[in-house]
Amino acid sequence: MKRFIAVILILSGIFLISYPKLKEAYFDYQQKKLIETWNKTMEDLGDYPDEAPKEDTSAPLESKKNDYLIEYINSHMEGMLKIDKINIFLPILKGATKTNLDISAASVSGTGNPGDIGNYCISAHRSRSYGRQFNRLNELKKGDKIEIIVKDKTYTYVVSETFLVEAEDTWVMLPQKDKKLLTLITCDYSRKPYPRLIVRANLLESGENI
Numbered sequence: 001m002k003r004f005i006a007v008i009l010i011l012s013g014i015f016l017i018s019y020p021k022l023k024e025a026y027f028d029y030q031q032k033k034l035i036e037t038w039n040k041t042m043e044d045l046g047d048y049p050d051e052a053p054k055e056d057t058s059a060p061l062e063s064k065k066n067d068y069l070i071e072y073i074n075s076h077m078e079g080m081l082k083i084d085k086i087n088i089f090l091p092i093l094k095g096a097t098k099t100n101l102d103i104s105a106a107s108v109s110g111t112g113n114p115g116d117i118g119n120y121c122i123s124a125h126r127s128r129s130y131g132r133q134f135n136r137l138n139e140l141k142k143g144d145k146i147e148i149i150v151k152d153k154t155y156t157y158v159v160s161e162t163f164l165v166e167a168e169d170t171w172v173m174l175p176q177k178d179k180k181l182l183t184l185i186t187c188d189y190s191r192k193p194y195p196r197l198i199v200r201a202n203l204l205e206s207g208e209n210i
Contacts, residue, residue: 024129079114079150081105081122086136092148096123105133111173112181114148115155115203119181121173126187126197134186138162140199146182157182157201164188164195172198 078092092107093100100106105124112118127133140146140159148155165172172183180203188197 024127024132028132076100078107079148082147082149083140083144084147085144086139087131088134088136090124090133092122101125108173108185111183112175114150114182115153115180117178117180118175119173119179119183120148121183121185123185126189134184134197137184137186137197137199138188145204146184146199146201148182156204158204159199159201161200163198163200164190165198166195167193169196172196172200 076093076095078094081088081090081092090105091103092105093103094107095109096106101124105122108121108123111121114120124134126137127135129135140162142159142161144159146157146159148157172185175181182201182203184199184201186197187194
């Protein structure tokens with residue numbers, strides 16, 4: 001009996017140590033599938049077949065998974081966030097819920113829309129793993145480019161400033177007169193309680209140079 005209890009305790013310890021990495025791997029897989037399906041959906045929008053596609057019965061289970069992901073995208077996804085400088089290419093999900101933030105970046109409900117006058121706000125976790133989610137957001141500087149890809153249109157924003165605010169400082173999400181703003185929001189671990197790292201950017205209008 002003692003040996004059995006010892007084995008259970010050892011296995012429990014291994015699971016507790018491995019859990020954070022297993023959780024990250026699971027959400028990374030979900031994110032990868034979302035990106036793959038998003039890209040496929042965008043390609044399909046540009047295709048106009050002469051006849052209806054033939055039914056594929058070779059992999060019914062995989063087909064059901066793809067159908068589910070496409071349905072998820074149609075109901076939860078707004079576009080893609082692309083920042084070449086820090087190697088970010090993330091789905092933007094609708095609403096900064098716990099589920100959406102665990103998977104990817106998410107827009108903050110009630111804020112602006114891409115390319116419009118207002119303040120389009122996107123939030124994501126500041127993962128402890130290098131390069132994951134908004135882990136490298138602090139590397140952005142004034143003049144860096146951020147792209148929002150929505151269907152067949154790309155909006156380019158240029159970083160104007162980065163700064164820290166307290167968690168309750170929701171004023172960073174408010175619009176500023178007639179400006180077309182993008183605000184990226186994540187945690188900063190430099191002190192406790194954790195402040196929020198803010199990256200503010202302005203829309204680059206057609207014909208404008210940085």
